[in-house]
């Protein structure tokens with residue numbers, strides 16, 4: 001079994017997709033470069049220019065799992081994924097300040113959300129549950145995996161909890177942003193044991209990334 005904690009190598013779990021394109025230049029500035037083009041390969045684990053650093057490319061929602069359980073020492077993931085994962089089983093030492101957006105509620109333009117029990121569609125079911133319970137509001141959460149904007153239009157839900165950047169996606173679907181839940185940006189997370197056992201390696205990478213962020 002592969003276990004990142006048993007030796008002095010670092011496994012870094014990267015989020016595939018839009019975050020990757022913004023993270024790779026920062027990693028390069030920090031001195032870590034994959035030895036092949038991550039976007040052109042179907043591989044999931046890659047060597048880097050550093051003999052003791054390997055890179056994994058996985059879904060953002062899986063990054064916290066790999067890091068908490070120690071199969072990756074370091075993870076790079078959106079705060080939205082970290083909030084949805086919900087555990088505090090790893091450190092979150094650095095904000096890379098990229099892929100910024102907001103987690104918000106959104107509803108059809110002008111709609112009054114006064115039903116005694118709101119129906120809320122989201123991929124972020126834990127975030128949504130926690131937010132509405134803090135507000136003391138009764139909700140039924142409907143889990144969807146994509147195209148959330150369709151849910152209110154098709155009468156599946158009263159509102160949604162989703163990522164908003166420019167707001168164009170909402171507007172194009174007759175929705176408007178309503179309540180702000182959290183500011184999102186890309187974070188570096190570190191396995192608790194790796195932080196101790198591989199302290200020098202981890203700390204040196206964090207320092208170089210911090211400088212790259214500026």
Ligand code: AMP
Nearest residue numbers: 099100101163164165166167168169170
């Ligand atoms: P926008 O139309 O600019 O508000 O972008 C909204 C859509 O883009 C959302 O539904 C998300 O799926 C996606 N999106 C925008 N920014 C991010 C981000 N930083 N991380 C993940 N998804 C994003």
